[in-house]
């Protein structure tokens with residue numbers, strides 16, 4: 001209730017929908033009192049049920065975006081990545097309920113080496129089965145949490161492996177699905193795809209390489225996370 005006027009309040013986890021009714025009650029209470037506010041909620045999408053549809057149809061929820069990850073079109077691969085058998089099927093049940101509620105969904109896919117080749121297939125899956133999502137966010141891996149111990153296996157060097165991502169972006173564009181790239185240095189993205197990139201890393205956790213000093217694109221560039229492996233920081237090509 002004390003938020004600045006017109007703020008977007010982000011909620012992350014853990015998993016906020018483990019406390020779904022408390023969460024929805026809080027959102028409804030705040031949005032009733034503060035019609036200027038909006039919410040962005042990160043969720044694994046495992047807990048939406050048919051019984052939620054009517055509630056989520058309420059006008060308040062036009063000011064709520066659900067950020068939900070999907071890693072692959074292949075159920076086994078998605079389940080392995082999130083570490084839960086049956087997660088893919090359960091997620092798609094939730095997508096059905098959210099679609100019927102008219103909910104706003106931002107689909108999120110972290111770029112991982114073990115799912116990179118599936119990206120064009122995932123793009124087709126999204127444009128055919130999940131065309132109601134309002135944005136597809138494709139995100140560079142952050143060297144933090146579970147990714148830190150598996151960095152060498154999961155990190156994708158897009159300077160040499162952009163092909164599947166480029167194909168996925170083309171498929172999304174051809175079908176009118178807004179696709180955005182987050183957390184990626186602009187010089188790691190081929191020029192034809194740079195318009196998809198968002199300067200998304202906040203300045204308090206942003207880091208640039210020494211070579212970035214002479215780059216004309218620096219003000220439009222995400223750069224790197226502060227905790228990006230130091231030996232990879234020199235992999236820049238000033239624009």
Ligand code: SF4
Nearest residue numbers: 185187212215221238
């Ligand atoms: S050289 Fe640095 S500032 Fe320029 S695009 Fe690459 S990472 Fe960004």
